[in-house]
Amino acid sequence: MKIIDRYIIVEFLRAVFVALITFVTVYIIVDLFDNISTFIDKDVGIFTVLLYYLYETPSIIGTIVAPVSVLLACFLSIGNLSRHFEIAGMRTSGMSLYRIVMPVFVVGILVSIFMVFMNETVMIYTNNKKETLKNEKIYKRGSEGKRRGKSLKRRNVYYIGEKNRFYKIGLVDGKTRTLHKISIYTFGKEYRLVERIDAKMAKEKSEERKVKRENEWVFFDGVRRRFKDGFEEAEDFKEYTIILPESIEDFTREQKRIEDMYLNELKTYIDRLKRSGENVIRESVELHCRLSFPFMNFIIVLLGVPLACRVRRSGFVLGFSISLFCSFLYWGFTQTAKALGQVGSLSPYLSAWIPNFSFFVVGILLVMTLEK
Numbered sequence: 001m002k003i004i005d006r007y008i009i010v011e012f013l014r015a016v017f018v019a020l021i022t023f024v025t026v027y028i029i030v031d032l033f034d035n036i037s038t039f040i041d042k043d044v045g046i047f048t049v050l051l052y053y054l055y056e057t058p059s060i061i062g063t064i065v066a067p068v069s070v071l072l073a074c075f076l077s078i079g080n081l082s083r084h085f086e087i088a089g090m091r092t093s094g095m096s097l098y099r100i101v102m103p104v105f106v107v108g109i110l111v112s113i114f115m116v117f118m119n120e121t122v123m124i125y126t127n128n129k130k131e132t133l134k135n136e137k138i139y140k141r142g143s144e145g146k147r148r149g150k151s152l153k154r155r156n157v158y159y160i161g162e163k164n165r166f167y168k169i170g171l172v173d174g175k176t177r178t179l180h181k182i183s184i185y186t187f188g189k190e191y192r193l194v195e196r197i198d199a200k201m202a203k204e205k206s207e208e209r210k211v212k213r214e215n216e217w218v219f220f221d222g223v224r225r226r227f228k229d230g231f232e233e234a235e236d237f238k239e240y241t242i243i244l245p246e247s248i249e250d251f252t253r254e255q256k257r258i259e260d261m262y263l264n265e266l267k268t269y270i271d272r273l274k275r276s277g278e279n280v281i282r283e284s285v286e287l288h289c290r291l292s293f294p295f296m297n298f299i300i301v302l303l304g305v306p307l308a309c310r311v312r313r314s315g316f317v318l319g320f321s322i323s324l325f326c327s328f329l330y331w332g333f334t335q336t337a338k339a340l341g342q343v344g345s346l347s348p349y350l351s352a353w354i355p356n357f358s359f360f361v362v363g364i365l366l367v368m369t370l371e372k
Contacts, residue, residue, distance in 0.1 A: 004090065005103045008077070012104050015073035016111070023065035028053050039138070048137045055130035058123040062115060063293070067300045070111065071327055074304030078104060082309050097370045101305050108301030115294035120263050127260050152252040158273065160265075162245040164188070166272040174252040177204040182219070191271050196225045197240070204248050205241070215247045258286050266290075281348060285341040288352030295356055296334070300327060302363025306370055330359050 032053070039049055078101060081087045090100050152174040159167040163186070170181030179202040186195040199222030204215055219240040226233045258266060266287050273280045303326050334355040341351025 004095075004100075008081070008100070008103045009107055011077040011081070012073055012107055015076035016069055019069035019072040019076070020061060020065060023069055024057060024060050027060050027065065028056075031056075042138050042140070044138050048133065052130060052133055052138070055126040055133060058118065058126045059130075062119045062123045066111075066115060066294075067296045067327060067331075068324075070108065070297045071300050071304045071324065074104070074301060074308045078305055078308040087309065097309065098367075101309070101370070104305055105298075105301060108298040112295045112298040115297060116291065119290065119294060124260060124262050128256075131260065154252060157251055158269075158278075159246070159251060160269060160272065161250070165244075165246075167246070167251070168278070169251060172248070172251045174248055177248045178202065179248075179251065185272065187272070191268075193227055195227065197242075198222050198225075199240070214243050214245065217242055217244050258283055263287070263290060281344055282342050284348035285338060285351055288341075288348050289338055292352040292356050293334070296330065299330070299356060299359050299363055302360065302367060303327070303330075306363075306366040309370060326359075326362075330355065333358070 032049075038044075078087075087097070087100060091097065152172070154172045155170065157167070157169040157172050159169070161167055166185040166187070168183040168185070169179050172179055180200070182197075182199050182202050184195075184197040185193060188194040197219060199219035201221070202217050202219045205218050219242065220238065222237055222240065224235045224237060224240060256265070258269070261269060266283065270280050270283045270287060273283065307322055337346060337351045337355050340346045341348050346354070
């Protein structure tokens with residue numbers, strides 16, 4: 001790597017770091033003033049507040065401020081090089097403008113790839129920790145939830161259980177320890193459906209086997225179907241007893257939001273919903289957006305660098321304003337496409353990737369004008 005490449009990369013990464021710190025700080029201050037009355041009312045300690053925003057930071061970076069920080073970094077690094085005639089000096093030594101800014105494009109790609117991994121590791125983990133902290137330390141729901149656990153009612157529950165079972169439940173009644181309008185799907189290898197049980201109601205019969213994670217359930221007025229080699233065997237029943245690892249507490253416990261699921265969990269969840277005949281448009285859009293959104297950082301670089309190179313002629317404020325406008329237009333297009341995907345007007349794949357493709361083309365056209 002040449003000294004000039006290292007110099008440009010260091011300047012760009014330094015600018016990204018400064019921009020991230022600035023935007024995250026501003027976001028936390030604004031959010032703190034918005035929530036300070038809640039923290040005071042709930043008698044939340046300062047350590048808990050600090051821990052809450054520590055858990056919140058990866059989400060702020062990954063879903064809000066990273067693209068804008070990358071855009072600002074383009075102007076703080078490349079823009080300064082242009083304004084101080086350093087780019088002009090490099091060009092007089094025989095370097096093309098494409099070659100000068102190439103390290104920034106490479107870093108932009110690496111930042112996007114890094115954001116994919118960060119969003120699927122650190123951000124999901126800290127989001128789950130933040131939700132736990134908010135429920136137990138801020139809203140004090142943890143201990144209260146345990147005391148009231150047997151009286152909880154939940155509707156339209158989808159639960160991924162043990163031993164390759166997937167539960168679809170119309171109503172969970174923790175007080176009577178019953179499930180209403182329940183379907184259990186059991187999957188074999190390659191998520192092939194091997195058994196399905198449908199019943200009007202199921203009741204947890206006893207609690208003697210809790211230590212072994214075995215719970216006796218009695219199903220009423222239903223049908224049991226078995227699938228093998230393309231054939232189906234159906235058996236009606238009035239009562240059917242089965243031992244399951246799950247207890248009523250598992251079904252009354254709040255489930256993960258799809259936004260808080262890891263990619264492998266979300267893929268498994270979607271696959272099981274599909275095989276149970278459910279509509280998975282919203283979940284599929286979320287899956288594709290998880291993969292597409294981080295690459296906004298690279299596309300922002302494609303948009304920002306060509307305009308940053310013109311800072312000396314157009315002015316820093318004008319160039320940055322145009323880029324910021326393009327970024328908000330990009331963000332608005334992304335959210336609109338996502339909404340269209342969730343209502344079924346666009347396929348999940350197109351709703352997630354068409355904004356990236358469209359602005360990628362715009363970015364390439366801008367890059368092609370660099371030498372003009």
